[in-house]
Amino acid sequence: VQLVESGGGLAQPGGSLRLSCSASGFTFRNYAMYWVRQAPEKGLQVVATISKSGDPTFYADSERDRFTISRDNSNDTLFLQMTGLRIEDAGIYYCAIWNYALDFWGQGTLVTVSS
């Protein structure tokens, strides 16, 4: 099982980024997927989740209307489109597989929000 995140980097407040998570080693379309953020020296927060088929989705309150989670089951890839970025959105973003819980995590991609 492998999850590889990409797309992180530096964005200005109000800017946008699109994160990707490339999956391999398992049948991607059979699992719900999660994005989890870890702010610098902080704990963990679920940002968004998506079902196996792509609908339904769920967002944390602070991310609703700004972030969009989606998936391409043909290409085994998970996405997180982030718009209206805020300073507090900074952190490491992990994608993770939901099986019994968050059974497997990628290594994360770093998002920095600064002017």
Next chain:
Amino acid sequence: DIQMTQSPSTLSASVGDRVTITCRASHYINTWLAWYQQRPGKAPNLLIHKASTLASGVPSRFSGSGSGTEFTLTISSLQPEDFATYYCQQYDTQSCTFGPGTKVEIK
């Protein structure tokens, strides 16, 4: 939303010690609770789900117990690789909130 708390926030222990971490939920969550270990610079790793079920490949020195609102993670004999931060997570609701973490340090 369901709030999760953990105690202690930091724990100093020696190799071979028995260690217990407590996690409390602000509302009843049955046994919908998981525990994760995170080593510095690494992604979290699932240890236990459904409060007491050991995840695949996790050493048997780890165990979990509890239901409702109070849960514990126990490491029966601390090993050098166990010095890390441990998080509980409720998954009774979609928000799947995590506790703030317990850092296990070398005494």
